[in-house]
Amino acid sequence: MPHTRSPFRYPGGKSQLSNYIITLLFKNKINGTYIEPFAGGAGIAIDLLLSGNVKRIAINDYDTSIYSVWYAILNDTDMLINMISSVPFDYTVPNAVTPKSMFNFWKKQKDTHEQSDKSKYSIENAFATLMLNRMNISGVINGGPIGGKSQSGKYKVDSRFNKKTLINKIRKISEQRDNILLYNLDANEFINVIKKSFSPDNTFIFFDPPYFVQGKNLYMSFFDDKQHDILAKNILSLKNYYWITTYDHAPQIFELYKHADKQYEYSLNYSAKKRGKALEYLFASHITEIPFLENMSTLQV
Numbered sequence: 001m002p003h004t005r006s007p008f009r010y011p012g013g014k015s016q017l018s019n020y021i022i023t024l025l026f027k028n029k030i031n032g033t034y035i036e037p038f039a040g041g042a043g044i045a046i047d048l049l050l051s052g053n054v055k056r057i058a059i060n061d062y063d064t065s066i067y068s069v070w071y072a073i074l075n076d077t078d079m080l081i082n083m084i085s086s087v088p089f090d091y092t093v094p095n096a097v098t099p100k101s102m103f104n105f106w107k108k109q110k111d112t113h114e115q116s117d118k119s120k121y122s123i124e125n126a127f128a129t130l131m132l133n134r135m136n137i138s139g140v141i142n143g144g145p146i147g148g149k150s151q152s153g154k155y156k157v158d159s160r161f162n163k164k165t166l167i168n169k170i171r172k173i174s175e176q177r178d179n180i181l182l183y184n185l186d187a188n189e190f191i192n193v194i195k196k197s198f199s200p201d202n203t204f205i206f207f208d209p210p211y212f213v214q215g216k217n218l219y220m221s222f223f224d225d226k227q228h229d230i231l232a233k234n235i236l237s238l239k240n241y242y243w244i245t246t247y248d249h250a251p252q253i254f255e256l257y258k259h260a261d262k263q264y265e266y267s268l269n270y271s272a273k274k275r276g277k278a279l280e281y282l283f284a285s286h287i288t289e290i291p292f293l294e295n296m297s298t299l300q301v
Contacts, residue, residue: 005050007073007130007169008041009139009160017246017268018047020293025053025204027289028242032202033058035194037187038209040066041139049176058198060183060190064118065129065141067184072126074182077174081167083127089158096158099151106135106145106157113141134161188227191234194241205243207235225252232256235283242288249279254299261286266296 004018021044025031032055036045039059048054061067072080088105089096097105109128116125129141135157136143146160147153173180183190187209194205209231235245236259247253249265257263260283268280284290 004041004043004047005169005172006041006043006046007166007173008043008069008133010041010043010133018044020291021048021206022051022053023291024244024288027291028204030202030204030242031055033198033204035198035203035205036060037190037194037205037207039070040208041133042070044206046173049179050172054204056179056181058181058183060185060187062184062186064121064184065113065116065125067182068121068123068126069130069133070182071121072123072130073170073173074177074180076123076126077170079123080127080130081170083123084130084163084167084170087131087161087163089161091158091160091162092164099147099156102147102157103145103149103151106132109135131161134166188230188234191238194238200240200242203241205238205241207231207243207245209245209247211248228253229256236260238285240287241285243285244288244290245281245283247281247283249281253281257281257283260284262288262290263299264290264296265299266293 025034025048031053034045034048034054034056035058036042037060039045039061042057042059045057045059049057059070061070089102109131112124112128113132116122116128118125132141133139135145137146139160145151145157147156151157183193185193187207209228235243236257245257245260247257254263262284264282264284265279266282268278282290282296
């Protein structure tokens with residue numbers, strides 16, 4: 001799956017694990033429900049659903065702005081598409097507006113996002129958040145615009161914005177709304193929902209928490225040390241579920257998950273802040289059969 005079906009660009013590059021997750025689901029004979037407690041751009045979840053590899057997905061994001069984008073896609077589809085259609089530029093129409101006009105549009109979305117009430121959903125914040133994701137360097141919402149304030153770089157804010165492609169993605173996702181469960185909960189609260197509402201049978205959970213080291217630079221909602229600790233205890237309590245957890249390669253994380261039944265490290269290509277390959281941890285429940293990746297090694301079995 002070289003191109004994600006998600007409308008988001010997202011730091012971390014985990015969508016490149018889509019094919020691996022398909023293999024993992026096949027090996028564990030799971031085609032029912034796929035869950036992402038830290039959905040973000042939900043690249044893997046959307047790919048799995050639209051390709052027919054699972055019957056439904058449950059996506060959760062505590063950040064109200066990210067949640068708002070997904071809510072708008074599922075519930076205010078036409079309004080969101082109309083707002084996208086009204087954007088004054090498009091990658092396929094070079095020089096449609098001046099660099100100053102592009103920066104002014106970016107600034108308007110930045111202001112809308114910053115001034116929005118983060119305690120509740122709004123279509124305005126949803127649109128602004130999605131546009132900032134498309135217009136900012138590496139898709140980081142709280143980052144700066146591609147091409148800088150002067151829009152004098154080789155690439156400008158329109159370089160990752162193709163109306164037709166984005167609208168098509170949104171329509172295809174909205175058509176599957178009956179098979180998408182959307183939540184806006186703290187991940188630890190969501191784990192309780194999983195225990196109460198999702199049977200361990202034919203269910204798979206992919207935990208992809210904010211990075212321990214770079215989290216505050218990449219995500220609007222990031223964890224402190226105590227939250228990482230609480231999360232680890234709650235994940236490890238899901239003994240009867242099929243799950244994996246991926247993390248950046250920090251000694252503090254290995255200490256938190258040293259009692260995980262299965263522990264591995266593997267290399268991943270990063271797409272934000274860091275170029276090239278870097279090691280990551282992968283932890284799994286005892287019942288989860290793990291197909292090996294290239295450059296993957298077992299730490300403990």
